[in-house]
Amino acid sequence: xxxxxxxxxxxxxxxxxxxxxxxxxxxxxxxxxxxxxxxxxxxxxxxxxxxxxxxxxxxxxxxxxxxxxxxxxxxxxxxxxxxxxxxxxxxxxxxxxxxxxxxxxxxxxx
Amino acid sequence: xxxxxxxxxxxxxxxxxxxxxxxxxxxxxxxxxxxxxxxxxxxxxxxxxxxxxxxxxxxxxxxxxxxxxxxxxxxxxxxxxxxxxxxxxxxxxxxxxxxxxxxxxxxxxxxxxxx
Numbered sequence: 001x002x003x004x005x006x007x008x009x010x011x012x013x014x015x016x017x018x019x020x021x022x023x024x025x026x027x028x029x030x031x032x033x034x035x036x037x038x039x040x041x042x043x044x045x046x047x048x049x050x051x052x053x054x055x056x057x058x059x060x061x062x063x064x065x066x067x068x069x070x071x072x073x074x075x076x077x078x079x080x081x082x083x084x085x086x087x088x089x090x091x092x093x094x095x096x097x098x099x100x101x102x103x104x105x106x107x108x109x110x
Numbered sequence: 111x112x113x114x115x116x117x118x119x120x121x122x123x124x125x126x127x128x129x130x131x132x133x134x135x136x137x138x139x140x141x142x143x144x145x146x147x148x149x150x151x152x153x154x155x156x157x158x159x160x161x162x163x164x165x166x167x168x169x170x171x172x173x174x175x176x177x178x179x180x181x182x183x184x185x186x187x188x189x190x191x192x193x194x195x196x197x198x199x200x201x202x203x204x205x206x207x208x209x210x211x212x213x214x215x216x217x218x219x220x221x222x223x224x225x
Contacts, residue, residue, distance in 0.1 A: 043216040100153040
């Protein structure tokens with residue numbers, strides 16, 4: 001069972017602010033790192049799946065980086081908007097398991 | 111394209127009863143996984159099915175079981191319900207044989223309340 005830590009637990013920012021979250025995980029037996037966005041009353045939505053050390057992915061104003069050697073990933077949101085309000089989950093996978101962190105809850109105020 | 115469909119959306123059961131939840135994956139998706147979320151906990155992996163075979167199982171008691179049919183639809187069953195089984199149960203499907211490398215599409219979940 002992987003120990004996945006996400007920080008901060010929650011975050012409240014103003015519209016237009018840029019923000020970032022951290023996902024820490026054991027670097028041994030690493031296979032892939034998933035990021036999901038989960039809005040209230042909706043289904044978790046896949047953002048990124050990353051596998052290579054140094055990988056960087058971008059989707060609109062959201063980007064993520066991966067460091068498999070030290071076991072962390074950062075998720076960045078540039079110019080936060082109220083519609084970015086959600087819980088952001090990371091999930092590292094071993095070969096046959098996907099272990100979710102407890103998430104970072106982001107609230108963006110207009 | 112229809113998404114992952116879970117039924118029912120809400121369910122209230124009494125301690126000791128058993129319950130069956132259903133999940134219809136996206137057409138063509140053959141991998142189906144189930145997760146449980148309880149307050150204060152992350153998504154906990156229950157099990158994963160691929161082509162009617164359980165490939166992986168999480169750390170849950172034997173009261174939790176599942177199956178997958180030839181059309182990839184999946185059911186999970188919880189017998190002898192306990193109060194602690196109250197949770198949101200999410201189903202997720204993947205088109206790829208290796209969902210851990212390619213990601214999931216989640217359903218909206220079934221909210222189970224045990225009283």
